[in-house]
Amino acid sequence: xxxxxxxxxxxxxxxxxxxxxxxxxxxxxxxxxxxxxxxxxxxxxxxxxxxxxxxxxxxxxxxxxxxxxxxxxxxxxxxxxxxxxxxxxxxxxxxxxxxxxxxxxxxxxxxxxxxxxxxxxxxxxxxxxxxxxxxxxxxxxxxxxxxxxxxxxxxxxxxxxxxxxxxxxxxxxxxxxxxxxxxxxxxxxxxxxxxxxxxxxxxxxxxxxxxxxxxxxxxxxxxxxxxxxxxxxxxxxxxxx
Amino acid sequence: xxxxxxxxxxxxxxxxxxxxxxxxxxxxxxxxxxxxxxxxxxxxxxxxxxxxxxxxxxxxxxxxxxxxxxxxxxxxxxxxxxxxxxxxxxxxxxxxxxxxxxxxxxxxxxxxxxxxxxxxxxxxxxxxxxxxxxxxxxxxxxxxxxxxxxxxxxxxxxxxxxxxxxxxxxxxxxxxxxxxxxxxxxxxxxxxxxxxxxxxxxxxxxxxxxxxxxxxxxxxxxxxxxxxxxxxxxxxxxxxxxxxxxxxxxxxxxxxxxxxxxxxxxxxxxxxxxxxxxxxxxxxxxxxxxxxxxxxxxxxxxxxxxxxxxxxxxxxxxxxxxxxxxxxxxxxxxxxxxxxxxxxxxxxxxxxxxxxxxxxxxxxxxxxxxxxxxxxxxxxxxxxxxxxxxxxxxxxxxxxxxx
Numbered sequence: 001x002x003x004x005x006x007x008x009x010x011x012x013x014x015x016x017x018x019x020x021x022x023x024x025x026x027x028x029x030x031x032x033x034x035x036x037x038x039x040x041x042x043x044x045x046x047x048x049x050x051x052x053x054x055x056x057x058x059x060x061x062x063x064x065x066x067x068x069x070x071x072x073x074x075x076x077x078x079x080x081x082x083x084x085x086x087x088x089x090x091x092x093x094x095x096x097x098x099x100x101x102x103x104x105x106x107x108x109x110x111x112x113x114x115x116x117x118x119x120x121x122x123x124x125x126x127x128x129x130x131x132x133x134x135x136x137x138x139x140x141x142x143x144x145x146x147x148x149x150x151x152x153x154x155x156x157x158x159x160x161x162x163x164x165x166x167x168x169x170x171x172x173x174x175x176x177x178x179x180x181x182x183x184x185x186x187x188x189x190x191x192x193x194x195x196x197x198x199x200x201x202x203x204x205x206x207x208x209x210x211x212x213x214x215x216x217x218x219x220x221x222x223x224x225x226x227x228x229x230x231x232x233x234x235x236x237x238x239x240x241x
Numbered sequence: 242x243x244x245x246x247x248x249x250x251x252x253x254x255x256x257x258x259x260x261x262x263x264x265x266x267x268x269x270x271x272x273x274x275x276x277x278x279x280x281x282x283x284x285x286x287x288x289x290x291x292x293x294x295x296x297x298x299x300x301x302x303x304x305x306x307x308x309x310x311x312x313x314x315x316x317x318x319x320x321x322x323x324x325x326x327x328x329x330x331x332x333x334x335x336x337x338x339x340x341x342x343x344x345x346x347x348x349x350x351x352x353x354x355x356x357x358x359x360x361x362x363x364x365x366x367x368x369x370x371x372x373x374x375x376x377x378x379x380x381x382x383x384x385x386x387x388x389x390x391x392x393x394x395x396x397x398x399x400x401x402x403x404x405x406x407x408x409x410x411x412x413x414x415x416x417x418x419x420x421x422x423x424x425x426x427x428x429x430x431x432x433x434x435x436x437x438x439x440x441x442x443x444x445x446x447x448x449x450x451x452x453x454x455x456x457x458x459x460x461x462x463x464x465x466x467x468x469x470x471x472x473x474x475x476x477x478x479x480x481x482x483x484x485x486x487x488x489x490x491x492x493x494x495x496x497x498x499x500x501x502x503x504x505x506x507x508x509x510x511x512x513x514x515x516x517x518x519x520x521x522x523x524x525x526x527x528x529x530x531x532x533x534x535x536x537x538x539x540x541x542x543x544x545x546x547x548x549x550x551x552x553x554x555x556x557x558x559x560x561x562x563x564x565x566x567x568x569x570x571x572x573x574x575x576x577x578x579x580x581x582x583x584x585x586x587x588x589x590x591x592x593x594x595x596x597x598x599x600x601x602x603x604x605x606x607x608x609x610x611x612x613x614x615x616x617x618x619x620x621x622x623x624x625x626x627x628x629x630x631x632x633x634x635x636x637x638x639x640x641x642x643x644x
Contacts, residue, residue: 087364090322204370205370
């Protein structure tokens with residue numbers, strides 16, 4: 001009984017610490033609620049910063065279920081942790097960062113954003129996962145599946161297992177019939193009506209290496225990646241030497 | 242008396258004509274070989290320089306003049322470090338790396354050195370990646386995918402003018418300053434009364450960087466008490482074409498700065514190479530024309546001089562084809578010897594001029610030998626064709642009448 005009581009107390013303590021941390025960090029709080037947080041960094045809350053902040057505020061309120069905003073003074077000691085986390089202490093101000101709950105930066109703005117620009121930063125879960133991987137300088141293989149039971153293609157597994165790529169590869173899966181990902185699929189030029197699984201290969205800084213069928217081998221993926229490393233047809237380009 | 246015996250005998254009997262003809266070919270070939278040789282190595286030198294320089298574009302404070310690219314950051318003027326972040330956020334196409342620098346003079350072991358503050362790539366690569374909101378565009382232009390992991394080796398600074406990571410208390414030493422002070426990796430040094438650890442000694446690259454000490458930009462700013470400023474921002478573009486487009490975009494993004502491409506810095510040399518290249522083609526046409534005319538004239542004179550001889554040969558059974566062959570074979574012989582000698586003279590001239598005038602090493606190009614010999618032979622034979630045919634069409638009776 002004493003053991004159970006200890007366990008319950010420990011869990012309660014951990015929960016309260018997490019809650020306190022979330023309360024102290026507004027971005028963490030919003031992330032816990034599944035919202036994209038718009039951090040408005042400013043040096044002085046002058047007219048420019050106010051204009052940017054007001055734009056963010058109005059957009060966030062319009063999309064309150066998905067978005068929250070937080071003004072962050074970079075000279076405020078209480079906000080130092082947040083400033084250091086994103087290393088924006090020396091960036092031009094004001095600066096708006098859209099931060100997805102998974103930590104991916106979905107948008108960077110230095111002037112008042114339009115509604116269209118704002119909506120573009122409210123990304124779907126799969127897109128956010130891909131962006132996070134790319135921002136962490138990883139190769140991302142997104143397996144678009146027609147059913148949850150579908151396995152990850154063998155070529156993808158082999159690619160991920162290759163020592164040359166193992167440390168830098170992230171594999172993600174998404175269901176083709178997920179309505180939340182419709183805009184993402186449109187961006188990737190994937191037709192949900194086609195009902196065919198496909199692997200989308202992406203590489204940093206944000207390059208679409210290619211779309212591959214499930215039968216694509218590791219060799220095909222590797223070849224496409226190296227081909228993407230070639231720059232352009234400019235004969236003076238050093239990457240073509 | 243064989244065919245070749247006739248030719249050699251005639252050459253021995255008329256050495257002056259032979260020498261003047263040969264000289265024409267040698268001089269023409271030598272000039273062309275020298276120009277092509279120097280142009281080739283000059284273009285190579287410029288390409289190597291562009292490659293070694295790494296950065297394609299320099300962003301400098303307004304009013305700074307660029308006399309020496311390698312010392313472009315020693316002007317003392319500054320601009321806000323914010324510009325670096327603006328560049329990172331701007332997601333300009335073709336920008337591979339950004340390298341801001343701040344140079345301050347200091348002393349190391351009682352020796353004056355330039356302490357160069359550099360910003361490790363890891364500190365703002367993430368910021369550049371934040372612009373991946375426009376993801377998944379088809380690979381166009383020069384948005385190259387980074388296939389391999391970034392090289393974390395500090396010696397990257399020597400080759401690509403960037404370094405992936407550098408701690409606030411770490412320094413990198415140029416090869417010259419390291420050998421002058423006897424310092425190695427792992428040693429401790431004091432700069433501005435602050436203790437640093439030497440992380441690595443850079444390989445020699447033959448620029449002013451060999452004599453510099455590199456530390457974290459923010460550390461240098463703090464020690465020099467100059468605030469959040471830099472002297473120069475080097476931007477590594479993907480291609481020369483991209484660099485040209487970047488100039489305009491950078492001018493709009495950072496008004497009040499001076500944007501210079503490396504091509505502009507080496508513009509003089511590039512222009513000279515281009516000029517020499519074009520002139521060499523012009524010289525080729527002119528010299529070939531002059532040589533052809535000279536050879537044709539000499540051959541016509543030779544035909545006139547040998548009318549009786551030709552008439553005699555034809556009278557005793559030499560065919561027009563034989564007579565034509567005599568002159569053409571002699572022309573080919575002149576062309577081959579003259580081409581070879583011209584190649585030798587031209588190469589020697591190129592090696593001398595290259596080192597004396599252009600300050601670069603020039604070495605022989607074997608391929609040019611074949612081109613010179615072949616070209617001289619063809620021109621010589623072509624120029625001699627008409628006089629040879631005229632000789633072949635001579636009437637022996639008319640020749641004998643002149644006796």
